[in-house]
Amino acid sequence: MSEKLSKTALTPATHTTPPAKFSHGVRKGNVLQVAGQVGFGPAVEGQAPTPVGPTLREQTLQTLANVEAILTEGGATWEDAVMIRVYLTDTAHFAEFNEIYNEYFASLAQAPAARTTVYVGLPAGLLVEIDALAVLG
Amino acid sequence: MSEKLSKTALTPATHTTPPAKFSHGVRKGNVLQVAGQVGFGPAVEGQAPTPVGPTLREQTLQTLANVEAILTEGGATWEDAVMIRVYLTDTAHFAEFNEIYNEYFASLAQAPAARTTVYVGLPAGLLVEIDALAVLG
Amino acid sequence: MSEKLSKTALTPATHTTPPAKFSHGVRKGNVLQVAGQVGFGPAVEGQAPTPVGPTLREQTLQTLANVEAILTEGGATWEDAVMIRVYLTDTAHFAEFNEIYNEYFASLAQAPAARTTVYVGLPAGLLVEIDALAVLG
Numbered sequence: 001m002s003e004k005l006s007k008t009a010l011t012p013a014t015h016t017t018p019p020a021k022f023s024h025g026v027r028k029g030n031v032l033q034v035a036g037q038v039g040f041g042p043a044v045e046g047q048a049p050t051p052v053g054p055t056l057r058e059q060t061l062q063t064l065a066n067v068e069a070i071l072t073e074g075g076a077t078w079e080d081a082v083m084i085r086v087y088l089t090d091t092a093h094f095a096e097f098n099e100i101y102n103e104y105f106a107s108l109a110q111a112p113a114a115r116t117t118v119y120v121g122l123p124a125g126l127l128v129e130i131d132a133l134a135v136l137g
Numbered sequence: 138m139s140e141k142l143s144k145t146a147l148t149p150a151t152h153t154t155p156p157a158k159f160s161h162g163v164r165k166g167n168v169l170q171v172a173g174q175v176g177f178g179p180a181v182e183g184q185a186p187t188p189v190g191p192t193l194r195e196q197t198l199q200t201l202a203n204v205e206a207i208l209t210e211g212g213a214t215w216e217d218a219v220m221i222r223v224y225l226t227d228t229a230h231f232a233e234f235n236e237i238y239n240e241y242f243a244s245l246a247q248a249p250a251a252r253t254t255v256y257v258g259l260p261a262g263l264l265v266e267i268d269a270l271a272v273l274g
Numbered sequence: 275m276s277e278k279l280s281k282t283a284l285t286p287a288t289h290t291t292p293p294a295k296f297s298h299g300v301r302k303g304n305v306l307q308v309a310g311q312v313g314f315g316p317a318v319e320g321q322a323p324t325p326v327g328p329t330l331r332e333q334t335l336q337t338l339a340n341v342e343a344i345l346t347e348g349g350a351t352w353e354d355a356v357m358i359r360v361y362l363t364d365t366a367h368f369a370e371f372n373e374i375y376n377e378y379f380a381s382l383a384q385a386p387a388a389r390t391t392v393y394v395g396l397p398a399g400l401l402v403e404i405d406a407l408a409v410l411g
Contacts, residue, residue: 004411005304005409005410005411007353007354007356007384007385007409008385009385009386018389019368019372020371020372020375020376020389021375021376021379021380021382021386022358022375022386022387022388022389023385023386023387023388023389024388025388026356026357026385026386026387026388028354028356028409028411029304029409029411030142030166031356031409033356033357033387033388033407034388035357035388035389035390036389036390036391036392079144080144080165082144082163082165082168082170083163083170083172083268083270084159085390087390087392091258091259091260091261094156094260097157098156098157101157101158101159102157102158105158106158108158110144111144111145111146111160111163112146112158112159112160112163113159113160113163113170114159114160114161114162114163114170114171114172114268115155115157115159115160115172115173116172116173116222116224116266116268117173118173118224118257118258118259118266119257119258119259120257120258120392120393120394121365121392121393121394122365122392122393123365123368124365129390129392131357131388131390133170133357135142135144135165135166135168137140137141137142137165137166167279167303216281217281217302219281219300219302219305219307220300220307220309220407221296228395228396228397228398231293231397234294235293235294238294238295238296239294239295242295243295245295247281248281248282248283248297248300249283249295249296249297249300250296250297250300250307251296251297251298251299251300251307251308251309251405252292252294252296252297252309252310253309253310253359253361253403253405254310255310255361255394255395255396255403256394256395256396257394257395270307272279272281272302272303272305274277274278274279274302274303
């Protein structure tokens with residue numbers, strides 16, 4: 001590679017400051033990596049980040065919106081996503097999660113991203129976490 | 138990049154339709170991402186996907202075969218894999234899983250892929266899930 | 275791509291042999307993938323790998339050093355990392371983990387990597403596992 005690739009942090013205005021030295025998203029060359037997003041509502045100055053609601057639907061839609069904001073900030077769309085990692089806390093949520101996921105991606109024109117869904121622990125109050133890898137170009 | 142990269146869904150004939158709007162695998166440029174695979178046997182029309190057997194060995198071999206089918210569909214082989222993510226449900230399975238893994242990859246010519254193994258929850262009946270990232274070229 | 279990309283295993287001298295047919299890290303083209311690292315101290319011939327200490331701080335610092343050794347072996351630095359995946363075993367460790375993480379990355383000049391942190395099971399005695407994806411160039 002003859003040109004030095006630059007690395008850019010992606011920090012949408014809607015997002016709260018990350019709780020540690022990491023970026024909500026990073027773009028380097030044609031690779032865009034979105035950090036794990038949860039259902040936090042838009043940042044309010046002086047307030048700690050809070051999930052939007054107790055339901056899986058509310059949290060999932062907000063989480064997807066948060067991922068999308070980072071893709072957008074980096075010049076990408078969901079069409080560029082090659083992998084979406086989904087972390088749920090309860091296997092009983094799988095069917096409902098898929099319904100919400102399908103509605104959200106109903107208008108996708110290109111091949112949908114690959115996906116892995118596993119069931120893990122998350123901080124109290126959070127039902128879902130999602131990250132994504134996109135390849136632009 | 139002067140050329141627009143195309144994004145292709147990888148759907149081997151042996152695979153059941155994904156339970157939501159995601160692809161079993163995606164290739165874009167020289168990146169191939171395989172979605173989380175489990176030990177489902179070859180798709181049978183009109184039947185729900187079912188794991189091949191109750192043992193870790195049966196499920197692991199089928200899961201690896203399912204990942205391989207997607208790599209093949211995308212023009213890649215295990216030699217191209219740079220990362221394999223392994224999700225087990227029980228730390229007591231680690232040693233046996235590694236034995237099966239080593240047998241499976243005994244004839245690998247190039248450097249084996251990096252790997253991360255963690256222990257998570259999976260839907261009832263499933264003991265292992267595996268995804269993979271490959272870089273072709 | 276006109277040139278065949280080569281794939282290289284990254285095996286720092288400090289590292290114990292992987293317990294199965296995988297590489298501690300792999301570089302192919304400008305992609306460097308670090309396998310899941312834990313807090314094992316430097317390899318001692320004839321001894322099984324052992325975590326450095328019982329505390330989260332000791333294990334985290336050793337784990338990060340182990341990731342860094344692989345990045346270095348592949349010609350990369352933390353500045354090239356685009357994604358760091360953190361696996362903790364206890365949500366109560368999040369705040370302390372972030373403190374250690376921030377100290378460790380205090381002198382980072384470029385945008386920090388994206389990060390996902392989830393809570394999983396790990397083999398007995400291990401509190402943290404970390405892997406990383408870097409894009410060089």
